[in-house]
Amino acid sequence: MKRNIASTFILLFLSALSAQAHSADILKPTQQPNVLIFLIDDLRVDLGTYGSKHVISPNIDALADNGIKFTQAYAQQAICGPSRVSILTGLRPETTGLYTIDRAGRLRPNQPNVVSMPQLFKENGYKTISIGKVYHSTSDDTDNWTTHIKKLENFYSIKGNKETKFAYEAGDVADDFYKDGKVALDAIETLKKVKNDKFLMVVGFSKPHLPFNAPKKYWDLYQRDQFEVPSHSKPNNMYRLALTKWNELRMYGGIPKKGELDDELTKTLIHAYYASVSYMDAQLGKVMQALDELDLRKKTLVVFMSDHGYKLGEYGAWNKHTNMQLDTRVPLIISRETSAKYRLTGVASSALVENIDVFPTVARAAGLSLPKVDGQSLLPLLVNPNMSWDKAAYSLFNRGKKYMGVTVTDGAWRYTEWRNADTQEILFKELYDHRESEIAAANLSGKLAVKNIEANMADLLYKQYPTDAPSFNAKRSVNNK
Structure with missing residues (x-):
């Protein structure tokens, strides 16, 4: 069993090297x-x-x-x-x-x-x-x-x-x-x-x-x-x-x-x-x-x-x-x-x-x-x-300088947190199912049936937008103030 795992790993590694070389x-x-x-x-x-x-x-x-x-x-x-x-x-x-x-x-x-x-x-x-x-x-x-x-x-x-x-x-x-x-x-x-x-x-x-x-x-x-x-x-x-x-x-x-x-x-x-x-x-x-x-x-x-x-x-x-x-x-x-x-x-x-x-x-x-x-x-x-590639893609949109919406998709689900742009305090959460349609039907955030999905999407979001990150306004230039 260990030999099979090792062989599989070697093949994957060589495949990756080949892709890079190509x-x-x-x-x-x-x-x-x-x-x-x-x-x-x-x-x-x-x-x-x-x-x-x-x-x-x-x-x-x-x-x-x-x-x-x-x-x-x-x-x-x-x-x-x-x-x-x-x-x-x-x-x-x-x-x-x-x-x-x-x-x-x-x-x-x-x-x-x-x-x-x-x-x-x-x-x-x-x-x-x-x-x-x-x-x-x-x-x-x-x-x-x-x-x-x-x-x-x-x-x-x-x-x-x-x-x-x-x-x-x-x-x-x-x-x-x-x-x-x-x-x-x-x-x-x-x-x-x-x-x-x-x-x-x-x-x-x-x-x-x-x-x-x-x-x-x-x-x-x-x-x-x-x-x-x-x-x-x-x-x-x-x-x-x-x-x-x-x-x-x-x-x-x-x-x-x-x-x-x-x-x-x-x-x-x-x-x-x-x-x-x-x-x-x-x-x-x-x-x-x-x-x-x-x-x-x-x-x-x-x-x-x-x-x-x-x-x-x-x-x-x-x-x-x-x-x-x-x-x-x-x-x-x-x-x-x-x-x-x-x-x-x-x-x-x-x-x-x-x-x-x-x-x-x-x-x-x-x-x-x-x-x-x-x-x-x-x-x-x-x-x-x-x-194999990234597990998520990220976007954001601000509402003035006070609110920032940060969002992540895994290609099937889209999870968004609306935050205080200065403190990163979470104000609202949205979870949309896009497995069948680009159109969102309902915000499923907080629903028991999708609890694990929401937790996974939140983990993906925090890899890019942790709640302890600096203010979104911190990097605005002098001209932006």
Whole structure:
């Protein structure tokens, strides 16, 4: 019996060494790849490749068919600014102390000594290129981009009111009338200029972020009546601050300032959201086509990701800004055309991974020495997608400076504690069952039937967020106070 156990251990150890060796061999430092990251805004896990029966996303689906799709990837905070800072530094929001989207949430000058992704690549001889929305603030970390192209949204008004920014639009216009079409053209032109250089390029597509503006031909891909209105029911015993009043949507024309949306407007907005997804997908396809035509595909590691998820009327709520599963779970695809010996295509990994893992992954792929980060390289999973990995993924969301919600998922259950942000005193607990659905039905915290599950989830949470940790406000910079 002991011999069998020892033999099993040796086999597992050798397998792990082999995976590490293969991951290093796939992307040798002497063959440093280019890196192209598509950073999408407000994209939930609702794509053809992720099992959606109605979303039309052929180019994203094709990218997944030529790479590895992570089915359990999570953002660290469901809001643009802090999430993008985490992605580009590999650091959690509680490490940077940045939780907002205003100046107080910018990486620079609040964290002058943090080494960002473009900074590391630039210091190691790469051309670093930012096109579109990359950081939330277009003026953040600009010194570390060798090329920095930003675009503003074009609010074309089919309603004839140029003063009002409506929440959605189906302009009978060409793709490059709207922002993402221009971003794609800029990316293609820049690829032509740097085709003989090593480059890190981050292409920030804004859609499907509000306003849901997309050329009419993408609206025409869908029938409005194919969309179902989600239930407005909120989970029983949900914490009073768990959801928001979704004021981001209420800022736009045609949206009531109070109360829930009626079914007709809900269907229109869902239609608009998915038209925007298909529009963004088409722009991505143009950039990928250019990568092929320039003979750069085999030299380039491609990452497709979203800064966070989104709600489309579930719980009677919209936008993101919560710790809920719909807002924290994100699509993540990594693709690299390598030798047939190591190529994995159309593979799905259920490993629990996080957006903070992208920076160490692309840095290790380029053979670069990493600064201190909270994430970890996913290269071993590109060789063995089913290998043993982390048992949990973590996110948080603050309600001002007084309350902090910290949350953990094991892929099936989501456990959240709402705490006093200064003292770590636990104010409320939530436990949601997501084994069958992304929609939470009831807060099961405190129920005898799930006592052991809750205890296990709490143990996982405390590994990242112990109750004796310093104040969440302690690391906020002077500008944050």
